[in-house]
Amino acid sequence: MYKAFYGLSDNPFSIAPNPHYLFLSDRHREALAHLTYGLGETGGFVLLTGEVGTGKTTVSRCLLGQLPDNTDTAFILNPSLTELELLATLCDELKISYGDNPTLKQLIDHLSRFLLANHSKGRNTVLIIDEAQHLRPEVLEQLRLLTNLETDTKKLLQVILIGQPELQLLLKRQELRQLAQRITARYHLLPLNEDEIGLYVLHRLQVAGRFEPLFTGKAIKVLQKYSGGIPRLINLLCERALMAGYAQSRVPIDHHMVRQAAAEVLGEIEPTQHKYLWSTVTTIVLLMAFGVSYWLLTDKPVNAATSLVSQPKLEPSGANPQELSTTAAAHEVAHPINLSSIEPQQALVASPNQRLLNDAINQSRNIDTAFAGLFSVWGKVPYKGLTACQSAVEQELACYQQQGNWMSLTRLNYPAVVYLVDDHQLDFYGAVIAIDGEQLLMQLGEQQLWIDKAWFNQHFSGTFEILWQAPNLPMMDISQKSSPGQLQWLENALAHVSNRNARRVNQFDVPLENDLKAFQSQHGLKADGIAGNQTLVRLNLYLSQQGPRLTDNGASR
CATH class of the missing domain: 1.10.101.10 (PGBD-like superfamily/PGBD)
Incomplete structure (x- = not known):
């Protein structure tokens, strides 16, 4: 439904264990290496455990794709079976014929003959049991007895047990101590951390055909919070967030969409509005208390304008002072104010410059305001009733979105709309219109402010958008076969x-x-x-x- 909108050729967040989407984090690489090592040993059992949805089944299917051609495999997905049923299922998987109503001894005899014949042909036999925590102790003991069939150098049947952490507890039981001693490799798969989640989401998008970032940095943080790093939950949340973005025709996917997806998928809603409201009320009360105290202790009011430091305006090429207003020359823009000396987390004693900055931030909650400032740098205005990018296309420009940092922004060297987050984790937007060394000139609302690099890095979410004039010529791939x-x-x-x-x-x-x-x-x-x-x-x-x-x-x- 949304694939064409995001430029995808496939559904990137399906919860089906597709090996093509396998994301090999360091943990997954170790898990795959342990399974491969265990199969290469002479022992009979290999153990892989992990929480629900961490990718155990996907790793096992990837392992299947790497097994040599001389390997016969049996895959049991529902191990809630009796001893007789498990051996019959194993025979079915290996295409071993047996008569009606076989006994336990008959099935064991059939399996033994198959394993010996396979070994004589130079073939290996591997049994993989998923959800192995549901195996009964007597069934596990029967599997151990089956692996007793061996040559002088190796077991004729190798077994991979895959299950949840309860499997580890099951194998600690006294009656299973002999089986536990035959496990030649074991690995416990942990959830992804925040950095790995970002790489995981990007990897699945790239496999599905999109190589541009789609989720903001804050969206990844919220994904980590609600998914706990479990890939299956990440997929569910991303899928729902993409549907929300498609319904709203919005790119990128931000933390609000992910939070709403968590509310719909998991039933979890964080009372953020109440938290921010309480924080705002507390701030207002403290500021009022400070103001009253200051008035009582001083005999002369302070003129806020006297503490503002005016700087010569740095005008980008092609723009005049009136065009740098967020309403496209509707108001006169004041001289830029130098705020580089302001500490972003300064105490609640609000200096005039800090109050000016806070007012500018509060006027910048709408991204359209920031885009109006960006259009004005190009000497253009956005069209009413159209999105910013639609307005750009109508004026022979194109939008380009990127995720990165200060270096990415300065390297590209284009005026940009930047996605920012204030001290209360609320979104606001600015238009960066000039850079001078470690400072940048940013338009927030109706005000131009000189901001230093440290303040920008603290509040920048990692997403920015630019306007540019794309070439009219078709872009053809350049590779080994090109002219x-x-x-x-x-x-x-x-x-x-x-x-x-x-x-x-x-x-x-x-x-x-x-x-x-x-x-x-x-x-x-x-x-x-x-x-x-x-x-x-x-x-x-x-x-x-x-x-x-x-x-x-x-x-x-």
């Missing part, structure tokens, strides 16, 4: 970005491929050595000479 002209263009573009001299190339050689992969990795793209659409867009952003920039002399790339 010499395309390869030379790619070499020239990469050299320009790296501030080096271009080489003359007529083939897709190793240095060109390495430079391309380095550029892709540096910019969060899939480093596949093919200059596809996303890579070409990013290169053309650097090559474009159209429109304003944050600095006159360009940014370091």
